[in-house]
Amino acid sequence: MARNQKVAEFDVLVPVEGIAKIGGEIEQRVTLHRLWQVPDREEALARLAPKIKAVIATSHHAIVDAALMRRLPNLQIVASFGVGYDHIDAAWAGEHGIMVTHTPGVLDDEVADIAMALTLAAVRQLPQAERYLREGRWPGGAYPLTASLRGRTMGILGFGRIGKAIARRAAAFGLDVVYHGRAQQTGAPFLYYPSLIGMAKACDILMVAAPGGAGTRHIVNREIIEAVGPEGIIVNISRGSLIDEEALIVALREGKLLSAGLDVFENEPNVPPALLALDNAVLLPHVGSASRHTRQAMADLMIDNLNSWLDGKGPLTPVPETPWKG
Structure with a gap:
């Protein structure tokens, strides 16, 4: 036909x-x-x-x-x-x-690029530094020193096509990479963690790249968030439903997590005002594949x-x- x-x-x-x-x-x-x-x-x-x-x-x-x-x-x-x-x-x-x-x-490469951009922006405070410059504050003194990617381990939750694309980029940045998913993947050159809490304790960047749905709703809960630690970063480029947003806000506000980079939210396009108010959260309007x-x-x-x-x-x-x- x-x-x-x-x-x-x-x-x-x-x-x-x-x-x-x-x-x-x-x-x-x-x-x-x-x-x-x-x-x-x-x-x-x-x-x-x-x-x-x-x-x-x-x-x-x-x-x-x-x-x-x-x-x-x-x-x-x-x-x-x-x-x-x-x-x-x-x-x-x-x-x-x-x-x-x-x-x-x-769309794997496009989303993986945004995942790494959010990681860099969250750890090096790039949006905050740009605001500092635009607000004319640089002549009054240099922007404060930030955290670094050096010596960090990225734990990837979900190791499908996008997770693998992120892993390749993270490794090129010099990060140690580990992963957690439903099962260990044959041939994957990275350490597999059979439990999410085990991986969360072992990493200080948690990259959320798993599918959404009832089975993964709030899989990143308070326990997982706090396990990443006060110097830790959480990045989400999959679905907002995977993270307990309220628990994330509390952890960011109370210093139990260093920062977060989010491209997705629980109730899009509505983002909680409490999250918008946090200076240690880098937020994008679900643009992962939007080229x-x-x-x-x-x-x-x-x-x-x-x-x-x-x-x-x-x-x-x-x-x-x-x-x-x-």
């Missing part, structure tokens, strides 16, 4: 607004329903439900849970934009014969997944819960 040929009676639901390119390209082949544009979402969903064969989750704000999928009796595939897919009930989808795809691989180059690559892979499905070839990058059996 030609790539620009319309597929008869293939309706696709887009719950929330996302990158325009995705909808524009997909619409050449399918009938697209942009749910966020209709005045009455419930009425539209009830009317469209029997027609919908695919859902495009263009951001992690597009919740595709069992409740939504139950309403779509002819749903075949959920195509997600991003490597993380905790906003989709992939287990339920797999149990009910629904394919779920995501966009791994194409034009990488977002284009993510969009292309998402579109390619859906096009491959429409062509009867199956998905390119299915999630583990919904493997393609051909």
Whole structure:
């Protein structure tokens, strides 16, 4: 089938607004329903439900849970934009014969770069130093000395593609690298810790790079945070739900943790005022993969997944819960 040929009676639901390119390209082949544009979402969903064969989750704000999928009796595939897919009930989808795809691989380096940038910014107080200069305070004296990366150990929580990309960068910076995950990985040239608390006690930079979801919610709790220590740094580039935000705020405020670098938060885009008030927290608005180059690559892979499905070839990058059996 030609790539620009319309597929008869293939309706696709887009719950929330996302990158325009995705909808524009997909619409050449399918009938697209942009749910966020209709005045009455419930009425539209009830009317469209029997027609919908695919859902495009263009951001992690597009919740595709069992409740939504139950309403779509002819749903075949959920195509997600991003490597993380905790906003989709992939287990339920797999149990009910629904394919779920995501966009791994194409954003690893971009996110790993931001992970190291946050690490440097947190340990060397780079945003604070820049403010010092901009506020005209330099003529009154040099900026105070900061902590250093020298002699530190980075413990990486989650050792998938992004975790490995971070490890390569951290090693190039001269850091010792250790990791914790569900299981030890054959061939990984770094020390594995079977328990998170054990790794937290052994490292002074805790890099959070594990998937989100119910199984990892608040996995970095008060005990883990305090185990990293008063000279320690916590960096999170995965999902805000992995860290107990309140416990992190208390530790930063009370000097039980040196600093934190965060690109993600529990209730995005709302960041707690108490966290904003802390000068020892470096905060970014979830920009880990937000370069034009990488977002284009993510969009292309998402579109390619859906096009491959429409062509009867199956998905390119299915999630583990919904493997393609051909």
